[in-house]
Amino acid sequence: MAFVPNREFDIFFSYATVDDEPAIPGRLETRWVSLFRESLLKAIGRKLGRRELVREFFDRKDLASNAPLTPELQRALDQSALFIAINSPAYLHPECWCRMERQRFLSRLGQTDAERAAQRRVWIVHLDEVPRATWQSAFFPDIRGVEFFLKEPDTGAVRTLPRGENYQPFLDRVDDMAREIAGRLQELHQAASQETTAAPIELTSAQEKERPKVFLAETFGDPEGERMRLRNFLEERGCLVLPNREYEDAKYEELARRDIEASVAFVQLLSPVAWKPGGYDIKQHQMAVAAGKPLFRRRAPEVDLKTLAGTAQGEFLAGADVICAGFEDFKKHLDKALNDLLRPHGSTDAATKDIPLIRFAVRPEDRDTLAGDVISRLEEKQILYEELAVTESFAERYKSEPCHGFMILCNPAMQPPSSGQDDPLRQRISECRQIQMGLKEAAKRPALGVMYWPPPDPNWTIMLRSSALKMHRIRADRGDQFEAFLADIRGVVV
Structure with a gap:
């Protein structure tokens, strides 16, 4: 469920596939669009109170330039409240199919540039330097973007943020965007709520207690948006997904252990990169094992364990209970396993x-x-x-x-x-x-x-x-x- 009522998604991310290729081959954490997306959504979540309040559409399918938009993309564009474009030379290339996403979303905002600008539904992120006239003509004149690059004062060379270990300029820009977007989402939420005549259906505490709880472990990156897709899948089948709030670092182990012990199953999508300093992803797994919970851990087939040989993370990903499978196959396996787990005991x-x-x-x-x-x-x-x-x-x-x-x-x-x-x-x-x-x-x-x-x-x-x-x-x-x-x-x- 999206934060904005009557919408399926709050944010649609539009980007050229090449801009999310790993900057260092084999290192998923160097995917720029994925890093930006995760950082932005967490920042928006902090301002709204919970990360899970915001639902985004982030597609990784690469269409041919002359292919029509799929029904899934058309529905997602029509059902999204906001549109974020990752602008770059690749994004504006005439053969990039992103233009179809852009055109479909803009067509819903009005016929004139003034009408589209007044909606305040579009944000542009500049990954690289593109002439202003070029990108404004692709959208509408009265629109600005946020530059996620710096120019070398001596040479004029463009350098994409973040640079090395200095993430602060990158995070400052993310925070500025998050403040604007969170404010706009709240405005849309309030406006849509006032238009809704029926009272919203809220779960009582008793109803929430009856919902089976599943702990979906936090992990690094999630470049495919798989953790959010899995969360949506679990919620649609009636589960209460934990954690449903961001843990404080000082109380992380205490809060995580409590949620894991309250859950019927532990689910984890594994990444070749450790989540947070201190091996928090490994700690989550250790807590689940200690609590005797059924484990459902998945490693993507494209993860090369040879590159992680001799590391703690490599050993973690090669665990005996890890399922190496595609996302959809893992989801089917999990669905069947949960059917067995959640079948009322003692009844037939x-x-x-x-x-x-x-x-x-x-x-x-x-x-x-x-x-x-x-x-x-x-x-x-x-x-x-x-x-x-x-x-x-x-x-x-x-x-x-x-x-x-x-x-x-x-x-x-x-x-x-x-x-x-x-x-x-x-x-x-x-x-x-x-x-x-x-x-x-x-x-x-x-x-x-x-x-x-x-x-x-x-x-x-x-x-x-x-x-x-x-x-x-x-x-x-x-x-x-x-x-x-x-x-x-x-x-x-x-």
Whole structure:
């Protein structure tokens, strides 16, 4: 929801794709437009009270110069309150498709230059020096811009801000813009609110408590606008996304820990650059692990871990629970996982009450080997399934909602034989046995399937001598063993 009522977006960012290419190849933090956008939105958020109040449209698709605007872009332009143009030679190039964005937005402001200027809906950011007559003719004469560059006094060379480690001139300009834009958004908010006859719908404190909370970790950069897109997605599915305010640095750990503990899941979009000095992104993850929260962490496929070898951030991004996937694929995975997490415990839909439910656990190192195949098989057999997070236990989930069976997926090559009591496979088997032994009626005891691949060394079978009731040893290529396990779970009474 945008800050300005009856709008889908508060701000539309219009820029040439080349102006947001990394100044240093492979260093996402050197994308100028992304740095400016994030700095501006945080500054506006401080002036309005909360960063999340402002909703922006920031598109990274690169259209051909003769291609029409997509329906998504047309809707975003029509539904945006303000327009910010990142002006540069590339932006004003005759073959740059940004002209279509500019023309569509300006057409909504009136037919004359005076009408458009009176609306005060357009801001121009000068990334480079462009003759005044050139850029004013692209918009309208009575408009000014903010210069984010300096000229060398001796040579006249243009240098884009920020320069080196001196961010202050850059931040001063950002703050000046933020003050103007926040003021205009407040004016538009007030005007639209007065025009609305229906009273706004506000959540009561009781309703807000009922909304499931998801902690969306803060991260550096967010050049694709993915964190905000993910926040919008989570809010649309009814979640209350935390943090919903900016933490004070002095109280950061205390406030973050409280919000994480109140959440049902921890979601983190990882960046190759640490967020804030002191490794705050790593601290957020450590808090979630300590709180035993389900973890959903994503690293973009284009991040090259080789360039981060030997660094703390590289080790962090290579964590065992990290999912390396495209944004949309990660969102689908998260959507399904949240459906399982947020399903009311102890209740069953009429449509699924007779369908068996299996919970399975898999080490992150083994997941690609087996999990996809098992999920496909279960879906084919119309079996409900739920994958446990690394930190979750069968016992905790069974206590809140009983199921028909458990599965443990493992790769013998990754998990050598061990006789120690701390062996993870032995622990999982022992946990299932304890659940089974706690049920007096044999018909209610869930079955256990231990599936493995590739075929193990004979010594590895020592691992399976630890036995639970109704335990099936399933080699992944043995369909008959898998079918025997499914037949067993279908006989379990829940």
